[in-house]
Amino acid sequence: MNYWRERSIPYRPGQKTPFKVSRSKIELFKQCPRCFWLDVRLKIKRPDGPPFNINKAIDELFKKEFDSYRTKGEPHPIMVEYEVEAVPFTHEKLDDWRETFVGVQAPHTATNLLVFGAVDDIWVSPAGELIVVDYKATAKDREVSIDSGWQISYKRQMEVYQWLLRQNGFTVSPTGYFVYTNGRMDLDGFYDKVEFKTKVIPYTGDDSWVEPTLQQMKQCMDSNDMPEMGESIMGGPCEFCSYARQRTELTLKALHSRK
Secondary structure, eight states, X not given: OOHHHHHHSOOOTTOSSOEEEEHHHHHHHHHOHHHHHHHHHHOOOOOOOOOOHHHHHHHHHXXXXXHHHHHHTOOOXXXXXXXXXXXXXXXXXXXXXXXXXXXXXXXXXXXXXXXXXXXXXXXXXXXXXXXXXXXXEEOOSSOOOSOSGGGHHHHHHXXXXXXXXXXXXXXXXXXXXXXXXXXXXXXXXXXXXXXXXXXXXXXXXXXXXXXXXXXXHXXXXXXXXXXXXXXXXXXXBOHHHHHHHHHHHHHHHHHHHHO
């Protein structure tokens, strides 16, 4: 399966083939319709940030850790500590659901979009409800939380996963959990080891925004007019669009001054 090739083809208005949109593309549209339009129509992408290799390593280790309890059909000790009545969920497609370019997939017939997103983990309650779990890692000198304004992206991420699983016929709990670990800075030294403190933070999601957003995305994709820039997740105009505009203005000014 050549997933990369599918993702590399720009969207063509009126195309009959379903167009794949990832969870991150939905988030991109929510942040800035212009950045989204440039991405899907012209394949002009935002610059990539630095790779978070430490976070990736922690994600992989968390998966191995929870998988060991999945095999035994038992709750992880941290689930017991935070009184989460569930066990890690076992399913034949779990590896696919975790695969970056595969994920949980659901066709959205009204827009001809194939929506997908790769989950970190899924737990299941005694009543059979699936529980979406997302791993997060950071290093700060205070308790972790999901209360900052910019963390709306974390919440939307979880809600898209909940929507995807519901579209696949599963009963999904509105409450998901962030397994959020924080690198300690209060120790005497590094000594080739970083210690972490992990919290399990509940979040009650509401995926009612997903369907209308997909409709808005499709309208944006079909338009030949580049949309207005959005707002930065930290407030103010989109920093990527602002940079592109200023760079263009400075370039034109420099070229004009040479004449």
